[in-house]
Amino acid sequence: MEFTEKKVDAIKFTLFSPEAVRKMSVIKVTVPDTYNEDGYPIDGGLMDQRMGVIDPGLRCKTCGGTVHTCPGHFGHIDLVRPVLHSEFSRVIAVVLKITCASCSRTLVKKGATNTLDELLSEEQLLAQMKKTKKCPHCQAKQEDIRYEKPTTIMEGKRSLLPIEIRERLTKIPDDDLKMIGMDPESARPEWMVLTALPIPPVQMRPSIILDTGDRSEDDITHKLVDIIRINQRLDANLNAGAPQLIIEDLWELLQYHITTYFNNESANVPPARHRSGRPLKTLTQRLKGKEGRFRYNLSGKRVNFSSRTVVSPDPNMSINEVGIPLTIAEELTVPIYVTPWNIEECKALMRKTEYPKVVYVTGKDGRRRKLMDKTVEELITVLDVGWIVERQLQDGDPVIFNRQPSLHRASMMCHRTKVLPGRTFRLHVAVCPPYNADFDGDEMNLHVLQTYEARAEAEELMLVERQILSPRHGAAIIQPNEDHVSGAYLLTRKGEKFTKDEASRFLGAAGIYEMPEPDKSGMYTGKKIFSMLLPKDFSIEYKTRLCREVSDCTKEKCPYDGYVIIKNGVLEHGAMEKKGYSGTILEKLFNDYGPETARAFIDQSTKMAVYSVTHFGFSVGIENYHLDKKTADVIDGLRDKAVKEVEGLIVKYKGKTLSRSPGKTLKETLEEQIMMVLSHSRDSTGTILKDYFGQDNTSIVMANIGSRGSILNVIQMSAFLGQQAVRSKRIRRGYKGRVLPHFKSMDVGAYAKGFVGSSFMKGLTPSEYFFHAAGGRESLVNTAIRTARSGYMQRRLINALQDLYVDYDRSVRDSDGNLVQIRYGGDMKDPMRAKKV
């Protein structure tokens, strides 16, 4: 294959001059129609074959190319009367305003350059010129020029005809144009008044054939038909010497059609409509907005070698892997570049008839040949160095895996493939957080890398194990989760001992086939087993979540497993919980031993933990939340006391003896205090429940070790739900003086304003249920609004900062080389690596 590598250095934007339009045009379009009765493009019509072809089998009359090779060619229309370009009309008005009506010089005194004494900003200069009433060059009086949307320019009380405008603009000298910031080489102002209109190639406005066999033309073509038709009528009337009034009407109509051709949403112009009443999508609409050319097709491109399906969990894989259905692996291909060293392997691969086989070979001519039973042998004989063999996806190929919305770089990571039966992508549960994936029907995308460079780069930079730490804060985002934490805790907590048989099962689950030293009784402690996952020289000490912050910390003697000591790879004291297992230990492993070690730790420990959690059995049920009569009474008493207290506050409020907190009204003070009393009473049930349920209640265990849920969840199930709020206030909307008809008017007591005294176990009363729903609804609405708002904020941030990079001197610069920071972050450190350890 031959490479001609060209690079675009820069793109310059200019206006078309009428001459340029005619010069590049291959045809002057004169017929306001597209196809004749036979369905053949009309010569000189809008679908003329000289402007390119869209029907397969036809050849372009200009370049001889087919649908695939002809890029299309522009045609043009000569407008019989000039017309303003609507998008430039405002600029035209400004130019007229600052140039003389009779001599077309800019309204600035000769030699009056910007001296230091009167250094004027561009805006000031412009304003001054607009105000000048008398031309400094020819002394002609300047009439006031006004711009009216969309395309009218008034001089005094008279509207200027495009012909006059064009004449004036033509006369402006080049030097004067340079002074007002226009580049006469690329944009003469008279070019903004159109005399020749370029007709875009057919490829840009292909007609579609409906099921009925009828052709349906593109909106742009429709608009062009209108323009040509009016242009012709205007021409006919001019030649026939029609009255001025009719001419002007038609002229005006031509202006309208051209305005809507460029922009069908311009202000003060009724949009041109399709027969069905749908507004036409013309040029501006094609470019603009989220579905426009820029954002939809240019900034975002569709790709091949990708696939998408539902994801499901697989805790038995490595976090670096992704499970791929066989059907997908058969479809996606990886190119192998044939070299003298691998040509035999390639040939062997081509002979295969089953799964990992070759699908295509591409010759040096760039032609791609499909491998078929008949052609295999022939292709094998011609296969040569420099050819490309495309084989099916195999285990271990690096691919990029992605879930939208792609909010950060860990939303696209490199995984190694693992072909599996089934129809879903399989994903290790520990990599769910960075993708924000769950398995309730989420779909994800997969991209197969097509060059060795891309593969190398993806594996070096994007591999999952390299993303264990988030660049956002340097803490782990790929980490053991939920059941992993529970399992690790159950295994390592105080007093767990196993027989050799049991211990080997734990280790075997993690893929470890060595045994630690047993203790004197020949048993193996959970801590010992867990220690096998750690490097032999790993040492660390930290406080866990189980730490009770007692004043006389006994460290290694902590009765709650609250203090972890790991010495030389042996967990001597303390139990695993979220903070240490998924945080401290993992991060230290990553920082001190590198991504591979951290990955291996996650891979092995999660498998061991899953085995552990199944070994012990770990579940929640209704018993977890059932209270005995005595405790229920205590909690009800606590709740009723709080409600009483609220009533007391209300009495105080009514008797005006409540002391006002500074800066608040009495009413606000009352509300604030009620909220405080009620939320305090709910929180205080937490300790009671913890004591009652004890450390063996799975729900409490999960809350304590941080694997799932919080004590609040337990409270709401067993004790009571507490105060419901809308806009962080007690619920007050509804009827006059009360929220629901269940209450007396003007009742401000706890229950009347959204306090829920029942638990999920007991069940809610109808009014409580309503309050709960009101609070729940607010959070749903908030979530919906928040995603939209934060999405736009992130788009703006990304757009503003995307060009910033760290230069070789560790300064931060933008794409123009402007300095943003002299040293990145003040210390030149990478946030991902800078964390104190």
Place this chain on the structure above:
Amino acid sequence: MVKKLIDSGEAVGIVAAQSLGEPGTQMTMRTFHYAGVAEQVPTGLPRLIELVDARREPAQPLTDIYLIPRYVKDKKKNEEVAIALEHVSLSDVCTVTENFVRKELRIKVDLKFAQSKGITVKNIISMLRLQLDKIGKIKSKRDQILLHVDTTYAKLRKITLKVKAVSLKGVKGLNRATVVHSEKTGEYFIRAGGFNMHDVKKVDDLDYGRLYSNNVREIEKHFGIEAARNAMLKEIKQVMDLQGLLVDVRHLMLISDAMCARGSVEPVGRHGLSGRKSSVLARAAFEETVKHLVNASIEGQEDPLNGVTENIIIGQTVKLGTGKVRLVMR
């Protein structure tokens, strides 16, 4: 140290933007109570958007005033200053009624309330004289002031508004000044709603160097761009901390620095950083597509294709990260 260095070529801007944007979905929309300020101060996403937009005036502006070291631990002195600072306008302590027939304004003073603010009827009259030019006769008895105005009805209305706006004491723009005690340092400071540094500066005994407002634009105006950058950093950091979201300061610093890099605080968005990019294509791809294309063609602008969007558009390697490196053959 070397191991911890940032890689050159790293697209730190994108990482910073993602680090701030990604947790955006986890932020609350709720407001938050500041010690001493009655109104709710926005935090979370609304406040973050407000900061990134570099609004001229935040939804809930605040000014923190520290007194000179001698008084900084003096609660009483702080309270005195706070009361003096708090702005009271005539309409705060009085109700004004118009009498169109007698062409007169009746100003009724809430004596009790006025007293609590340290204002007397005499004060009010003198302030009226001072702040209104061309004023008619003023009569007063106990809690009433009668102001005679000899004009047309329409003008009377205007005068009423002016009378209501007469400021009786304090610094204009500052309301509800309260003294806040800092547990950490044991110091007292005054936290006032609103901002008006120009006038606050003149207050006696204040520690000018510690004057602070959550209005970044106000800081920029009075202390310059470097201070504004620090204020922006501090405010963004505060939002993230209050939400309990961990974000490395380096990201926040970069965003603050980028916003202030051109010498004034510029918003993130089409009127600021994105709108002033040199690349035509990048601007067109962001917002206001046609406007940018039209202007570019008139001025004959050239896009040097150095940024990210431009190169994606034309299908070339982006000059960031591994795309930054080039080989030169000798």
